[in-house]
Amino acid sequence: MKPLPGGLFASTVPYYARFRPAYDPRLFALLGRRFSLDGSQRVLDLGAGSGALTLPLASLVREVIAVDPEPAMLAEGRRLAARAGVGGIDWRLGSSDTLLAMDVGPVLLTVMGASFHWTDRVRLLRDLDALIEPEGALVLATCGAQHDDLEPPPWLAVVEQVRRRHLDPERLRGSGPAGYPDVRHQEVLRRSPFSRIEEVHWDRTVSRGVDDVVGLQLSYSFTSPAALGPGRAAFEHDLRQSLNAFRPDGGTFDECVRTEAVIALRPPS
Template sequence: MFSLLSARFSLDGTQRVLDLGAGSGALTLPLSALVREVVAVDPEPEMISEGRRLAAEAGVSGIDWRLGDSSTLLALNVGPVLLTVMGASFHWTDRERLLHDLDTLIEPSGAVVLATCGARHEDLKLPPWLPVVEEVRNRYLGPNRRPDSALGAYPDVRHEEVLLRSPFSRIEAIHWDRLVSRTVDDVVGLQLSFSFTSPAALASDRPAFERDLRKALIATRPQGGLFEEHVRTDVVIASRS
């Protein structure tokens, strides 16, 4: 994905980009190697702190960490950027308003880049360990608390439809598939990164949830000890017509 963006937008270390909903920097850190500056915006102070820690640990510079969100974007005085990237955060926003605001920030040759990883696709086989996770999740949050009905679930109108009505109506969609291997701790940590099993959703049940999920996973751990999953990364590049 980063090689594609580098070639598509001739990234040569002189550009500025915005990572909106940056989290702990999954997109921010790799992008910082390609551009002059990444403005990384996230509403959670703990995410910003973790991003700073990871950047320092990796010796990465050129990142301007900002506390904020899409509703406060213009007040942050981000300045002109070539790209605005979002990793699975677009659906949390007022998409129409955000795209209107981004039209004032993104340079004429720039684009909005939406990247999602791990969304369910009918042609990808579900991992055999997923029912184990679902059983423990249902035990703590109830069988009706599904990922697609949780707060922040994807809206009924697809991102592409919203983009087609926006200034960024020229759409290019690409995807890549890969096999990901995770440890028990990786699988547990992955659940805590989802809105429907986040620390906030679990509240005081979090320690018990982690303990029971780890125990259930270990009991069904495959030979070799790693939990494999076929994962697809979807990228939408939306530029002006």
């Protein structure tokens, strides 16, 4: 789990927290009930970014150790936490590769928001087995990913057409270190110490304006300002024109957004 070359994640920082859809509050309510979070626990947020999982969890536990390999993301997380008056967060520069050397200490939960595919999953699960308490769990959370059973909003085809006009096919893949893994996370988990899997999800409708749709694209690594480079202005102009042509009445761009969690626990002894 390393920063992308060229500062791709760093350049998404001004857009990430503002335009990415927030995790559904029902996720945090479920974790609170499921693990009896009462303000006394410690949680690790690995690949914390600007704190989309960190900040809501901080109100439920004693301490969240928020680890990310991108200094700019950590700085943004600190800023957002200070603005919201949220404490109890230990922001640390690091990654899955440095985890065992970071003296994190025992944690009840490790949460990861769409970052598991950036890691050596088998090694990370072995390392987490040494950190997560016996009754604890690993929680893999995503928000806004595409799903076969969710009809994509019609305006998304407009965005994809603009992407194809401005980006090469390899960049559009948005791949991790070796591309998105062929083996699903659940299969890797079933062969790990955390082989007992629970899956939950919640759907809700998110409405956006043109500026929000453009900002959302700039929050992705493959259409980040660094990735677009000198072509950023042309990309934004084309996208705005195309979206306005699609919705000339000035209406909103609605989307059904799913928050999904894979909760992985050790099997009963």
